[in-house]
Amino acid sequence: MSFTVAIDGPAAAGKGTVARAVAARFGFAHLDTGLLYRATGRRTLDGTEPVEAARALLAADLESDDLRTAEVAQAASRVAAVPEVRAALVEFQRAFAARSGGAVLDGRDIGTVICPDAEVKLFVTASDDVRAQRRLDELLSKGAETDYDTVLAELRQRDERDSARATAPLLPAADAVLLDTTTLTIEGAVEAACAEVARVRDGT
Ligand code: DC
Secondary structure (H helix, E strand, O other), rough: OOOOOEEEEOOOOOOOHHHHHHHHOOOOEEEEOOHHHEEEEEEEEOOOHHHHHHHHHOOHHHHOOOOOOHHHHHHHHHOOHHHHHHHHHHHHHHHOOOOOEEEEEEEOOOHHHHHOOOEEEEEEOOOHHHHHHHHHHHHOOOOOOOOHHHHHHHHHHHHHHHHHHHOOOOOOHHHHHEEEOOOHHHHHHHHHHHHHHHHOOOOO
């Protein structure tokens, strides 16, 4: 039987961390849908046309270890605004969500477009300052040379593009549960998300 948990939110709000933890806790499969756009964006940096890049995507592309750079994040956000790119990636995501045993998908449009009938929908947010600090820590720990102001500006630029696009913009589904992680620890955010999943699963 399928059971879908849709987790959306802006960059660096903690949705990936929450999604991985929920999947581990409940034994669900997890798909970070941002990787699909990052892998597509990554291919365009080599000169490939965006729609062609999305259609040619292979599972192995998602394993590439250079998908987390700021340059690839911006390329991902740009290709994600192209309706034909999004269309090329829909079927894979829906098939993943429908697998038996449960699935967690995190992204921007999971609760609104990809899985509007998901059993659980969470919209994970945090203040711009906290998100920028978290992303800065992540990038510095990987040896990137950057600073707080640069990271904050890039996050805001990406959020604006992701929110303003005509097709599948970043938006909470009307029936999503909001989870603001600004003042939460990772454990606190994970517990809140797991409590919501358990509540729905157990029908309480
Ligand atoms: O979650 P992320 O930062 O890895 O996502 C990278 C970009 O991909 C993000 O700026 C917008 C796009 N994206 C999207 O449009 N829809 C999704 N479901 C996931 C990501």
